[in-house]
Amino acid sequence: MSIAAIGALVIGEAEEAADRARTGIKALSSLVPKTAILLDAQGQQRQVLATALLFLIIAHC
Known part of the structure; x- marks a missing residue:
C-alpha cells in the first residue's frame, strides 16, 4: 500500500493515494x-469489550 501511495504522489494523484489509504485503514479496522474473553484471577472467563482491556491493564499496573 505504501509503495502504491508514493507512486500515486509522484505522478500527481494525491487524491487517489489518500482514498486508497483511507480504504485500507477502514478495511483493517473492520x-x-x-469483544474479548478475559480470565480473572480465579480462572473464570468473562466477555468484555476489547476497548476495555487497555483500561484493565493500566488499572493493574
Missing part, C-alpha cells in the same frame, strides 16, 4: 474484534 478486522479488530469488538
